[in-house]
Amino acid sequence: MNFKNQSRNLRQKLVVSTACVATIAAFGAPAVSALTEAGQSIQNQAVATYNDSLGNTYTAQSNLASVVVKQVYFATLDGDQTRVAASNQTAYFPHVLTNTGNGPDTFTISVAQDNTTADSGDFSNLDVYIDSNDNGVVDAGEVLASTVTLAAGEKVSVVVAGLIPTATDGQTFGSTLTVTSANGTIEDITTGKGLDGLDGTNEDTVTISGDAVLSVIKSSVHDEENNEITYTVTVSNTGNIAATDVSIFDGIPAGTTLKAGSVLYSGFGTAIDPLDLDADNDVLGEVALGIDINGDNDLLDTSEAQLGIDLDGDGVLDGTGKDGVYGFDSALAPGSSVNLSFTVEYDQSLLGAGAEIKNTAHVSADLDGDGLTNEGFISSNTTLSISPQDYSVDATDTGVGEDDTVNDGGDDDGAANDIQEVATAQAGELVLFKHVITNTGNGTDTFGLDIANQTNFPAGTSYTIWNETGTVQLLNTNGRDGVDTGPMASGSSLTVLVKVQLPSGSGSVAGTSTYDLIATSSEDPSGTPSSNATQGRLLEIVAPTVDLSNDTADNNALLNKDVYNNDAVAVTTEVANPGDSVDFTLVIQNDSQVADSFQLGAGQSFIGGTLGSLPAGWNVTFRDPSGTIVTTTPSIGAGATLTLTATVSIPSTPTQSLADREFVIDDNGNDTVDTNGDGDGDYAIFFRVASVNTGASDIKLDAVDVSAREDITLFQDNSGQIQPGGSIDYPHTVRNDGNTVEAVSLAAVSGTTGWSNNVLIDTDGVDGPDTPFAALTTGDTLYYLDASSNLVAGTLDANGDLSLESGESLPFIVRAFAPTSAPNGQLDIITVTADFNLGADTVTNVDRSEVVNSQLRMTKTASVDASCADIATDNLGPDVGFTGASGTAAPADCVVWQVVATNTGVDTISTIDITDSIPAYSTYAAGTLRICAGNAGQGVTEACTFTQLTDAAADDEGTYANQDIRYTLGQGANEIITNGELASGQSVTVRFSSIVE
Incomplete structure (x- = not known):
């Protein structure tokens, strides 16, 4: 078969070939693996749950531990290049240096003459440049490469430019590109590490030819806003003879499609018509084009694998044909060139952020004028475009989990309406809201989570964000403000649990309470990063409840057992004697949704919501199941119960333990409790429990019927x-x-x-x-x-x-x-x-x-000297008149005791001896012995003059010793009364004071 003739049928033709669009799965992931960024803090916090002896569940969090990711240094350099060039021309060798480490690194770039195999001499001039536009040649304004600093994952294109001296066909010239880093090795990803088998180098070789030499330069312009890339292929003949049967073919990059009407061309002559390809031959291949693309002397190759060319740049030689654009020129004279340009479009969401879009053009031609195109294809530099990241997030409710009776984070309205609803919760309860955060952008992103715009929640409400199961609290993973989701792949969703802790003492709250959970992109560099909000809504906050009853619980949170209705009806009545004690069994059922502790109280009345005091002399003690006296319960779990014993002690004092009691006990004015119907009034004992946290309380009425004791x-x-x-x-x-x-x-x-x-x-x-x-x-x-x-x-x-x-x-x-x-x-x-x-x-x-004819009449009376204020006066300062029952005296008051001795007989009496003792519950007030001749009377002003006596014996008429008091009148005494005698009708008055204990 004459290949040359077949190919001539394609003279000056340009064709656009479009087959099925490659999918994102075929395109694959970016070439650079994503290592965790150096300096990133990796934090961890453990959470433990445990139960106490009463079955209450508690959560404990550990401290926050963290490690910082260490920087590791990796880089790649690709790869060894070969070129064909004419004498006295510049040969260009493009290379790509990629920082594959996890942090920034600085690289030194240099180029030297010669390599392992080339030995014809040196380039006249040899330099390496930064290839700013990635077109594989040195353009005006591009600078020499010496050192470059690359961020993690960043690439830089460089191009080695060598000016070839005067040379003959077949001579070779070589160069060695060397890249070093002070921190790590640069991997040469050429197969077998290239000509020298070493890392850190690429060795380039150019062979001198007197035939046609085609330079294939590829450039691209990336319009990220419109998701378009425009490619331009320039084929120039820098050789000595014309190149004939020049075929230019360029595959549409994987993940993109050709934009209609975008193909432009120049330099192909004036009679260029589209190549008509039928539906069965619409891909780049030797059958469709009729040329030997890969120079293997047949026209049978239709797939990438057969051609040996990665047409769509996905890194895989597929067994299928690929869409592409194609141009043909029968002859390209020395010094002339042709241009082919086209535009492709892509879907950001399908490609994903950071996807590498590679494109390489290929040329097949007869370079030596032998009529055959078996020299093999010539490839351009490879352009690299990166799919930009689209930042987008969706924060929603779950729309499922409808159950008004369970606080499990589910959506009680059961509707996907961007509102996660909880029907009701109690003050002090931990309310759970689940929300779904979805990365609707096209790349991995981390989303900061903020609670904002809280309305109607009581002061003191706290908000925390956890994983879906509520076992691990979310942390700040990227060192920026606030809690975040951690990295989320494109299209992935994360269910988070917002825990809203209501303050325990807020009571019921009317109306709906809401908050917004706002998810904001952490990677979006714009001034207004992408964000989205979803709402948490609590329809009602109710006061928690507790149920206090005797003996057994009702196990029904909606029922209040043994409720008191202001009716003076006691639930339990115990009969007791004065001085005895009785026990009441109390069952406390925590009907709230949170563990709670309750203060214990008892009183004789409950009026206006206030628990009165116990009756005078009465006492109540509460004991837990172990017998320990308590005044406050331990924490009782939600729905759990605790049984206590209340011991009521009845005083033995009759006035404090009446057999028939009347006392106003409630708001209805009831004053008699006689639930057992025995006809007498019983002592009302109200028992009350009140939460120390939430305000939940309950009260019930029991009674004690004190047995009668007549005395x-x-x-x-x-x-x-x-x-x-x-x-x-x-x-x-x-x-x-x-x-x-x-x-x-x-x-x-x-x-x-x-x-x-x-x-x-x-x-x-x-x-x-x-x-x-x-x-x-x-x-x-x-x-x-x-x-x-x-x-x-x-x-x-x-x-x-x-x-x-x-x-x-x-x-x-x-x-x-x-x-x-x-x-x-x-x-x-x-x-x-x-x-x-x-x-x-x-x-x-x-x-x-x-x-008797001789008669001494003794009259004993008492008065009070408040606070013993007048204890030093002659008359001891009585505040009130003297009586046989002098009223009341407070502790630390003085009681002034008076005895009037009167001779009521007809005969004179003598040798009078008056004795007394200090009464119980008082002590003698030292120095208070007093005496006067006559009847002092019963008033506060005495009718005779008192004399102060000493407490010592044998010096006057008075003596105090060992709680005994003695006054002596008559023979041997220091007499005030003449001759120690009392005539008929005469009196003597003595006084002393004792201090009330």
């Missing part, structure tokens, strides 16, 4: 002397020492014929008992002392009895009368009785009266 005390037994026909008053007090209300009836019966008595009651509140009890009728007023010793008025009931409540007392006098005929030494015994408990019980005192 009336009558005191005191008395004795005295009386003259015939005279009288004597004996003081008594009847007091209710039980815990019930008692009706008391009084009586006094003389035991000796002729003797009589009256029981005197105070009916006007002035100067003590003054009216015979027997003279009173139903409804008459009488005065008695309440439980605090205050004088109060009461009335006589229909049975002639006085009702005394617990702690109340009635002072009264039994006045005894002796007949005028009573002989000296006669004794009368009066039996004084107080009947109570409906007459079933009686208490008795005895008053003994003896008839």
Whole structure:
């Protein structure tokens, strides 16, 4: 077959061949592997979850550990070049240096004469230049290469230019390009590391030819804004004879398509028509073109593999044909050239950022004039364009996971509407929102995540961003502001979990609360980096709840067991005696969605939302299951329960443990609790739990029914002397020492014929008992002392009895009368009785009266000197008048005790010895012994003048020793009373003070 003739049918033809577009999968990844950038901090933080003994789950985070990526140094240099050139011309050898390390590096570039194989001489001139436009030749303005600094992944094109001296056909000239780095080795990626087998060098060789010499130069212009690349191929004959049957073919780069109408050409002559290719032969190949492209002496090669040419620049010799453009010129004279240009388009999203778009033009021609194109093809320099990165991000809701009852991060509205919705949450709860971040750009990017535009969330709400499962908190991976996603490949999605911690004490919040999660590109260099926002929405914040009940929990967060309705109905009533204690079982069920701790309280009322105090003298202790006394519960998990025992201690004091209790306990004014229906009022015990964190609280009512204890005390037994026909008053007090209300009836019966008595009651509140009890009728007023010793008025009931409540007392006098005929030494015994408990019980005192002619009457009274302010005065400074019941004294007050001794007989008496002792609950006030001659009276101003005595013995009338006080009057004493005698009707008054403890 005559190949030359077949090829001549293509004279001065230009054709554009377009087959199917190669896909991104066929194009492959960028040639430079992406190492982690030097200096990048790699951070790590561990998270642990654990449970306590109550089953509460807690999360603990470790400290943040980090390592910094060390710089590693790698680079490649490609590759050895061979050229054919004419004598006295410049031969160009393009090379590419690539920094494949992970940080910037500085390289030294030099070129030297000769290489391993070329030995015909030196170039007349030899230099290496930076090939700024990557067209494989030295252009005006391009500078010599000496040192260059490249960032990680960055490439630089250099071109070695050697001026060939006068030479003959077949001579060879060589050069060695050397690149060094102080930090690492430069890998020669020529097969077998090139002619010298060494790294760091490329060896170039040019062979001198007297035939046609074709220079094929390829340039490109990258329009990144419109995603277009325009290629220009210039074929020049720099040889000595014409090149014939010149075929130019250029494959469309993988991942691109030819732009319609973009093919331009010049220098091919005037009669250029498109080559008609049918549908079956529309690719670059020897069958379609009718030329021996690869010089293997056949016209059968149609695929890259058969041709041995990577037409589309994807680095793979495929077994299929490739689209491309083609031009033909039958003869290209020395010194002339032709140009072919075309434009390709690409889809950024398909190629991906950083994709290398390589293009190499190829030329086949008859260079030696033998009529055959079997010299093989000549390739241009390879242009490299990088697919620019498109920065784009989409932040959305999940649109799935609808379940209003579960706080699991799902989207409760179930709609893909860019709003991740949670229906309800409780104050103090950790609310979970899932969002999806998708890298919709065409390259790997990292997206900063910010929470912004928060509305209606209570103050103190915190926001953190975690991985989808909530086990690892996202970190700042790139050293820029804030939390980020970490590197995300194009098209990949990342589900993140926003944890919103509501403050525990905020209570319910009306209205919808929202925030925006904003994802912003960290790599976008523009002033307004690409960003997108999605919203988290919480429809309702409710107050958390807790359920307090007796014995068992209801295990229902929507039900409040044992609720109190202001109805005075106790859930549990326990019966107890005064001085006893009873236990109540309390179950605390945490109905909130977060673990919580609760303060424990008890009181006798719950009015206006306030828990009252316990009744006086009552005490409540709370014990956990181990028996430990607690005032606050440990943390109780969401939905969990804790059982406690409340021990209520009842005081033994009757006034503090009444059998029938009335007390206003609630907002409805209820004052009697009698849930067990026994007819008497019980003690209300409100139990309350209140969260120390969230404000959740609950209250319930239990009760203690105190058993009745009837106890009336009558005191005191008395004795005295009386003259015939005279009288004597004996003081008594009847007091209710039980815990019930008692009706008391009084009586006094003389035991000796002729003797009589009256029981005197105070009916006007002035100067003590003054009216015979027997003279009173139903409804008459009488005065008695309440439980605090205050004088109060009461009335006589229909049975002639006085009702005394617990702690109340009635002072009264039994006045005894002796007949005028009573002989000296006669004794009368009066039996004084107080009947109570409906007459079933009686208490008795005895008053003994003896008839004497010589009689000393002793009257003991008391007053109070507040704060012992007048302890140093002669009269000891009583603040109020002296009475048998002087009212109240506070601790640290002084009680001024007074004794008036009066001779009520007819004879003079002598050798008088008065003794007393310091009463319990008080201590003697040193230096307070006082005496005056006469009856000082009962007022604050005395009717006689007091003299101060020492506490020592045998120096005056007074002595204090060992809690005992003694006053001596008469023979041997330092007498104030003349001769130590008291005549009939005369008195002596003594005083001392004791300090209330």
